[in-house]
Amino acid sequence: MALFRCLALVLALSFSSCYLSTPSSATSDGFLQCLSEKIPSELLFTPGSSNFTDVLVSTIRNPKFLTNTTVKPICVVTVTDASHVQAAVRCGRMNGVRLRVRSGGHDYEGLSYRSERPEVFGVVDLAKLRAIVVSTDEGVPMAWVDSGATIGELYYTIAKNNPEVAFPAGVCPTLGVGGHFRGGGIGMMMRKYGLSIDNVIDAKLVNANGDLLDRVAMGEDLFWAIRGGGGESFGIVVSWKVGLVKVPSKVTVFNIVKTLEQGAIDVLTKWQDVAPNLPSDISVRVIAQGQQAIFQSLFLGTCDELLPTMTSRLPELNVTRSDCSEMSWLESAAFINFGNNDTTALLNRSTTSGFFKNKSDYVRRAIPKGAWQKIYSWFGMNVTGLIILEPHGGFISTIPAGATPYSHRSGVLYNIQYVTLWSGNDDGSTAKSWISNFYDFMGQYVTKSPREAYVNYRDLDIGENVVVNDVSTFDSGKVWGEKYFGGNFQRLAAVKEMVDPTDYFRTEQSIPPLLQSN
Numbered sequence: 001m002a003l004f005r006c007l008a009l010v011l012a013l014s015f016s017s018c019y020l021s022t023p024s025s026a027t028s029d030g031f032l033q034c035l036s037e038k039i040p041s042e043l044l045f046t047p048g049s050s051n052f053t054d055v056l057v058s059t060i061r062n063p064k065f066l067t068n069t070t071v072k073p074i075c076v077v078t079v080t081d082a083s084h085v086q087a088a089v090r091c092g093r094m095n096g097v098r099l100r101v102r103s104g105g106h107d108y109e110g111l112s113y114r115s116e117r118p119e120v121f122g123v124v125d126l127a128k129l130r131a132i133v134v135s136t137d138e139g140v141p142m143a144w145v146d147s148g149a150t151i152g153e154l155y156y157t158i159a160k161n162n163p164e165v166a167f168p169a170g171v172c173p174t175l176g177v178g179g180h181f182r183g184g185g186i187g188m189m190m191r192k193y194g195l196s197i198d199n200v201i202d203a204k205l206v207n208a209n210g211d212l213l214d215r216v217a218m219g220e221d222l223f224w225a226i227r228g229g230g231g232e233s234f235g236i237v238v239s240w241k242v243g244l245v246k247v248p249s250k251v252t253v254f255n256i257v258k259t260l261e262q263g264a265i266d267v268l269t270k271w272q273d274v275a276p277n278l279p280s281d282i283s284v285r286v287i288a289q290g291q292q293a294i295f296q297s298l299f300l301g302t303c304d305e306l307l308p309t310m311t312s313r314l315p316e317l318n319v320t321r322s323d324c325s326e327m328s329w330l331e332s333a334a335f336i337n338f339g340n341n342d343t344t345a346l347l348n349r350s351t352t353s354g355f356f357k358n359k360s361d362y363v364r365r366a367i368p369k370g371a372w373q374k375i376y377s378w379f380g381m382n383v384t385g386l387i388i389l390e391p392h393g394g395f396i397s398t399i400p401a402g403a404t405p406y407s408h409r410s411g412v413l414y415n416i417q418y419v420t421l422w423s424g425n426d427d428g429s430t431a432k433s434w435i436s437n438f439y440d441f442m443g444q445y446v447t448k449s450p451r452e453a454y455v456n457y458r459d460l461d462i463g464e465n466v467v468v469n470d471v472s473t474f475d476s477g478k479v480w481g482e483k484y485f486g487g488n489f490q491r492l493a494a495v496k497e498m499v500d501p502t503d504y505f506r507t508e509q510s511i512p513p514l515l516q517s518n
């Protein structure tokens with residue numbers, strides 16, 4: 001009965017303005033019918049189900065993508081097994097209905113659960129597919145982690161299993177493994193061990209034919225592409241095999257706040273050349289906002305070991321013993337986020353959502369001191385505006401630019417993430433125009449031709465695909481694709497042509513097939 005109610009609603013929606021150029025309702029009917037035959041009914045949610053909205057909203061982090069005009073899916077399938085993912089792809093292919101895939105729901109443009117353009121699509125939600133198995137492979141510690149796990153769950157499970165090892169990934173514990181790994185995985189250990197993708201050794205992916213492939217079966221080109229090339233363009237990654245990295249029993253963290261009066265700009269100016277050249281087991285990132293800069297650090301060792309290096313390399317920061325907190329690596333993952341050592345909080349999957357817009361840049365030549373004074377004047381115009389600077393150098397920069405799709409390696413000093421927030425009471429237009437103008441102003445100080453950007457900080461302002469004859473064009477993809485992937489974009493398009501030439505796995509920023517160039 002529930003299914004019939006939902007079909008009626010789908011039919012009604014197909015006449016609304018949001019769904020102008022959609023496949024025929026029979027196509028949607030066929031898709032939903034096919035799903036209902038292959039997937040347990042309790043895992044299939046359609047607009048007719050009483051809890052459809054709850055399921056859809058469950059991991060939406062940015063409510064700006066949840067309005068009456070948002071183009072929403074015709075169903076959400078909360079898969080619990082790889083076979084459900086295969087069934088969803090096969091039903092979709094058979095009936096001409098595309099799928100979007102969601103792991104943790106953090107996509108900055110919401111492309112894992114909404115469409116920018118009128119489209120009929122279903123969402124495969126992996127949140128329930130989240131097993132983590134930690135073991136050793138010929139004596140080397142490793143783990144298989146399902147895409148729906150969060151990185152907080154991954155950190156926690158690894159450390160409880162073996163506190164001598166950990167995994168390099170992002171700072172926010174609720175990030176979904178699937179979406180995070182598909183774009184790279186910048187975090188506090190990347191200078192020592194690289195990005196998350198640099199530590200992926202196998203994966204299981206459902207391709208556009210609905211086949212479940214491991215690394216051997218998918219081949220090295222596709223395996224290369226899914227590690228940082230925006231995995232949703234090539235299929236649905238169900239799980240990842242990762243190598244674990246050694247961490248000492250004690251690590252040291254500090255958070256030092258410098259105001260402009262206390263010389264924040266002097267420290268920041270020097271930090272740009274120092275931080276990327278520090279020993280790789282030290283990472284000092286910066287959050288600049290208002291009239292201050294917060295220097296936030298993780299060191300894989302004790303305070304006694306850290307102090308001489310910081311004192312000689314960045315004396316202006318004046319790191320003292322009282323700034324240091326020593327703790328286990330797992331505690332540091334909690335501390336950097338929550339400001340306390342409650343490691344169980346890493347397991348909390350619910351987050352507060354907020355309205356925000358982000359952009360990104362890369363810096364290869366230090367920004368002069370005088371420019372920093374101007375940059376701080378931008379924070380005076382927007383109290384919620386901030387930038388996060390993440391130092392590169394160390395191991396991450398020794399990896400060749402073509403080894404993975406993440407091309408921002410040798411010569412990168414740091415990347416910049418721009419953030420602005422607003423409350424639900426306004427439409428965000430002031431915040432959005434601030435971030436856009438600030439980004440334009442920064443153009444003179446950051447990389448050019450291409451102006452590099454980080455695919456995990458997705459930004460539709462830098463370009464969207466144009467679809468011709470039902471396939472995304474290579475030329476339109478190149479506009480944004482070379483910013484995210486540099487010279488790797490062309491190879492990604494070649495892989496797409498090989499594995500999904502009809503462009504089934506498509507979003508506004510998916511890799512287009514190479515041969516469709518026009």
Ligand code: FDA
Nearest residue numbers: 103104105106107112170171172176178179180186232237
């Ligand atoms: P979501 O489920 O929305 O997926 C994001 C994209 O990946 C979508 O296009 C989706 O289709 C695709 N995808 C998801 N699962 C897939 C799968 N299994 N197979 C194929 N494609 C899949 N980044 C970083 O590097 N370091 C950091 O510290 C942070 N911190 C941070 C904090 C906060 C609050 C936010 C909102 C974001 C970040 N990020 C980040 C960015 C983050 O890495 C990026 O948004 C990831 O894509 C999020 O992955 P989710 O699975 O959560 O998102």
